[in-house]
Amino acid sequence: MRLKTTILAFLLLITSGPVLWAQQQRFPMPEFESGYQYPDAKLPGSGSLAMEYFDVGILVLLLAVTSWLAIKKRSRKWILLLMTGALLYFGFWRQGCICPIGAVQNVALGFSDPTYAVSWFIIALFLLPLLFSLAFGRVFCGTACPLGAIQDIVVVRPVRVPVWVRKSLGMFPFVYLALAVLFATTGTDFIICRYDPFIGIFRMGAEFHLIVIGIGFLLVGMFVARPYCRFFCPYGALLKTTSIFSKNHLSITPSQCIDCKLCKDSCPFDAIDHPTDPKVIGKMKDKTKHFLLYAALIPLLIVVGGWAMSSAHIFLARANPDVYLAHLLVRDPSVMEDLDNLDVQTFLGSDRTVDELVNDATAIQATFRSGAWFTGAFIGLVAGLFLVSQFVIRRRDDYQPNRGDCFSCGRCFKYCPVQK
Amino acid sequence: MERKKTKNRREFIRSSMRFGMVLALGGVGGLAFRNAAAGKSVWQIDPFKCTWCGRCATHCVLNPSAVKCVHAYEMCGYCDLCGGYLKVGHSDRSTAAENQLCPTAAINRKFIEEPYYEYVINEDLCIGCGKCAEGCTAFGNGSMFLQIKHDICVDCNECSIARVCPSDAIKRINGPDPYLMKGDFSEPA
């Protein structure tokens, strides 16, 4: 292919070319008397498409096998093995990019920017873990996710995190998700990828602060198990939501719970729901009023969230390089004389005028204004639902994994004395 | 009896929610697939937009950068006085360190015949700083320019150089030949 184009270009050159060529080059290529032939500059192609098919295949296989291992086979050993394999393959070998977590942003940008064509492979990466989550729980987190795996491996001595910390910090992934979608749809930034703490470890190199953050997460992760998954991961927010309504799910006991309490503290992620205290159920009955009150608060929270975020749209929009540059130039025109400011100097050297830049920036700010409304409204809704859920109580007589929080890691299996 | 009822109700809510979510995911997926690209797209530098700011050398997630200088031999003037090879204000047109523009001496200068020289980029040494591309474009034909090498690039979801590129020269491109070569002196329309 490449040879063909070269030949074609060469033919063009000798048939119609020389005069045109001489006019176009400042220093035309000399006619060498020594018969010199310039080397053929062959450039390496990007990895073939087959690799992408292979990745999707591997992901499907991993998810399917994990589901079987978690629900039917009940083998922690095999899950651990698969997880290590996935960490080595998706993490260290494929260098962690692109992953389903980041794919959220590509899909979001694909919806807002019609010229941005998302590869089918990225869409598949985005959808597959969610579909499996609806069917079998968060099996993706259990093995396939390299970010989860690297944290899971370093869990050494997990401590219990109090409920209120889990509940309040558990809201953050939703906030992160909402912001990530806002920044992606406005074409500003892919913040999930930018602040991915482990990618630098997979690639053996990144910006210094990211490496430090990554190592920090791993050190904390020795005691607070999987901190990124539980309190940050925006894709985890989606997986959690779908997993709550999953068709099948891993269970601690293979048959009937005998309420022996042996598994009670076995989960490093505090994802085991205990039997409900009958006294509490009685007291919660008195809290119906609260439930209604907080449920009625939800619309208010949505409006307040939307309004607050939307009024902060200038602040948010400054993350966009065009808006940032426009603000810089308008606020302080003397930066134009700062020869060391590369961005400003490059802009001045381009054929874009300040007027055009300000127009573009104003348009971006406008999309931020409306986009931030949805972001805020979504955050308000999530906060409302989190509050309301505190007043919903379900009668539970045995120890069960929390479907939203359980990563299907299978650690609890060995604690259950019940045989099939 | 009552317990069973509750359980049934719970199961019903759960399956209807699940059904709704499957529909939602299907909708999102279907809509996304409608505009999906079949091929693979990769990051590449448009050499006609590039301003050789030097950030390619410092902002790539890899060290040294996946951006390298590429030399289009068919565009080269084979000058003795090469703006891409020699420092401005060089004392002599020689390969001596004080005359070389490249900070890592990644350009090999080879005599062909009077007064022409061949310039070959040693990719192992190139750090993608773009000094030579700048010099070559300013004083010569612009046959040296920066490209992202796809045997090195890890194809980040968002290129960290693109994020800081002042001239917005890095974009995703499709196609089996993922390079934007300056094959001709003029910019393609």
Added chain:
Amino acid sequence: MDIKDKIRTAKSTAVVAGAFCILISLLLLLNYVQMQGSDPLESTVMETLVQRLAFEPNNEQLKQEIRELDLLARRAYFTSIWQIRAGGYLLLFASVILVVSLRIYHSLLSKINKPEEEDEDQLAARILSVKWISGGTGILVFVALFAAFTISDPLEIYFARVPDDPEEPGSIRQITISDAPPRTDPVTEDQTAAAPDTGHEQMQEETASTPSPEPAAPSGPAGSATPAASSAFPDENTIRRNHNAFRGPWGQGVIYHESVPAKWDGSSGDNIIWKVPVPLHAYSSPVIWDDRLFMTGADEKVRKVFCFDRHTGNLLWEASANSIPGSPSAPPRTTDDTGLGAPTLTTNGLAVFAIFGTGDIIALDMDGNRLWAMNLGVPDNHYGHSSSLLTHNEKLFIQYDDQNSGRILCLDVRSGETIWDITRDSRVSWASPLMAPVNGQWQLIAKGNPIVAGYNIDDGTELWSVEAMGGEVGPSPAFGGGLVFAANEYSKMVAIDPATGSTLWEDNYYLPEVSSPVYSGGLLFIATTYALVACFDAKTGEMLWEYDTDDIFYSSPVIAGGKVYATDTKGTTYIFEVGREPVLVAKNPLGEEVHTTPAFADGRIYIRGERNLYCIGQ
């Protein structure tokens, strides 16, 4: 190996691996701090050394020092990369061992204990959760509102502000006449109407008798300037007596004074009448009108025109080219060897015209008052604009080739209004135009890339054009014997008959890079950047002689008093006889670097060095 041994082994492995991790991390951190502190590839020491080398190009010791430092820097860079990579793998390896041993250690220690009985209070936990969730949401709302009210939108006011601000981009090419003294009597209608006619007649006469402006003694009656003549455009004899443009009258490089100094020494002060410091650096050359000498200076901040009393060296006035509408707030980038003040100014005895690398052009009266000023649009030129100005009667010619187009403008000297403005088939060039009589008509002859062409001075029509140039066109053309000569490094030297537009001969043995060729008496002289002066037969192109000099030439050779004056960058002026044999008459050092072309007056030579302006004469 019992369980206790296993625990002990796991523990000690973990301790060793942990210590190793910490050690590697510290080393990597050290490496990072070092690299942050000084990037070996961007070392300032290196930069200073290279800058020093530019001043001392033959300092071998300095070169050696640079080479050693360069090697050291590159070693440091690649070693550091290697260290980071190796350290990273070691750290990874050690952490894997640490984690595995820690996990084994803890799993050996832990048993499935009987769980503690007391449970946390589920109700209290729920209430606390509600508090914290509400608190968190409140904080989010507060942060958003705080950001909303502390950060205002600066863009809102932008468009409201723009119309009041004339310096905002978008309003380039405005012509304004400054509030400085309005144009006075020098230019009145009747005289300007008459002036071109007389000039035209005279020229026709002259070209009938001598086809080329060979050195001729200034004729008596016309030579003595009358007060009346000072208010009209100068005639040709007056121009011959002055040095009003780059390379003398009409930019031809030929001086018409008979008496020219031939011997001087700048360092000993021999035959140096005065020497004054150059007030502001630039690469432009001085020009002379009567008793005054003009020159420009420029840097990133200011662009100035200076007027000296040429007899005493006293600075009479200076004028800044500032507050010009459309002038860029940040000057375009130029290289150090060109700068913003490379074009030489010109004068017609009534006004002085100067152009700068910013595209600013300014007209001043002879006392330094601004007549008009404007910006022609910032030139897109990677070295910096350097084509000099020429003026003829009411016309001011500007060769303005840049990366976007080849362009020549003709402005009205009185108002700056455009008389004609043509785009030509040329890319960026740095040559200056010259004026020459062809078939009894003055033509503007301008080199470009790739054309050499002649233009009708009245309407800018391209009369002839020859595609002959290439590379970076720096030297200006030469004219003499009815022929136009153009030469350029990396291209060729051609002789063109401007009457027919045909090429008589071409050659590419020796070519000038910066310095312009000059014609006299059937001979063509060039001075090159390989440190030699060469002489060719102008009719055939045959090389007659070459003379090796001590240094290279940026300054253009000039013919004066039947001799060739060529000044190299060291400041040494070589004086040769105009002849078919190399006869070096004198070699006069100035003791200072020179990149400009000297200006001549009767019995005087004015040379602008890098730091000082010299007046040479008895």
